[in-house]
Amino acid sequence: MNYQKTLEFLFNQFPSYQIKGGDAFKPGLNRILKLSKLVNNPHENFKSIHIAGTNGKGSCSHMIASILQESGYKVGLFTSPHLKDFRERIKINGVEIPEQNVIDFVEKFSNKAESIQPSFFEYTTIMAFQYFVNEKVDIAVIETGLGGRLDCSNIITPEISVITNIGLDHQQFLGETLAEIAREKAGIIKHRVPVIIGRKQGETCSVFDFFAHQKKTKLSYSESINAIYALDLKGNYQIENSKTVLCTIRNLQQQGWQIPEEAINIGFQNTIKNTGLMGRWTTLQVKPRVICDTGHNEDGVKLIVKQLNNENHENLHIIWGMSNDKDVLKILNHLPKNATYYWCSPNNDRALDTKKLASEALKINLHGECFISVLAAKEKAIQQAKCEDLIFIGGSTFVVAEII
Known part of the structure; x- marks a missing residue:
């Protein structure tokens, strides 16, 4: 198969939320765990940052990746949906996964995966995870697809979990109120893994506090961050996102990650150049x-x-x-x-x-x-x-x- 035929196979064989919407939504972790086992459980073999939230996931993911790249790390980045080409979803240091890697993965595992009947997103998630392991990334920034608790990306145990904010979207899957949606997003909070909350909202604070206490983990609200950096991403709404990113970076520094102040400055100023992010103002x-x-x-x-x-x-x-x-x-x-x-x-x-x-x-x-x-x-x-x-x-x- 060539690359175009491979994409046609992917989109036709596995239901895609990007194309079919709710009909393609398959919540739960059973299928993704079976898929992961087929490729030797790559989710257990790379360090990661896990990002959920209603808005700002993409901007925060790319800014974090940019800063880590400027710090000298080899950084995987998994986001969705794509705008022009499927390969935008899976990058290392801003470079998209090669077409041949996509072809090889599909040719090797499509028949084995058929009995599991995964969704398009589950299949591509495992493709990304295996690619990151094979390429020996130092860390990968992983964005949830939809929700958190039952999102297939939630099989990872990250260094830090990040929840940007909670708004009303995808209520048919996640709940009708901010508190209900927050409970679904809070499903990415893991035992003793620090969690960053981007926006302090009255209806959601008690939800996040409860989950953090239950998981015995440190919870930080990024509103406490005061420093303002020059950003190449335009739009005043990026100020809130940059605070979420900076709070995440400060927590990584506390864990021992070497992230110089200069790398933070340059990373914020070169997010588009370093990661190829498109479509934000x-x-x-x-x-x-x-x-x-x-x-x-x-x-x-x-x-x-x-x-x-x-x-x-x-x-x-x-x-x-x-x-x-x-x-x-x-x-x-x-x-x-x-x-x-x-x-x-x-x-x-x-x-x-x-x-x-x-x-x-x-x-x-x-x-x-x-x-x-x-x-x-x-x-x-x-x-x-x-x-x-x-x-x-x-x-x-x-x-x-x-x-x-």
């Missing part, structure tokens, strides 16, 4: 200014709108598409009324129909035109915008993936 064009961001749940959209309000511009144009599993009206309610909207639907089975999106938007007086594709919407917005205007593209990871 990314400027695509200057005149008119075109910005995209992958924020797609209620909390993420609130942060986007707050940032938009801080930007200097004349007229605001918003290109917007969504997944069909979101609370559409609740999210749209946060969008500014004084913008010109371009409704679109990304090329994905989970995408919300453009006309349905426009119809919901009309209920709250958001007016716009429907487009057959994200690119068509972008072309029209650029055509209509003046040099001093701002065009924002977002609403879904899949929307951003088509224009970045």
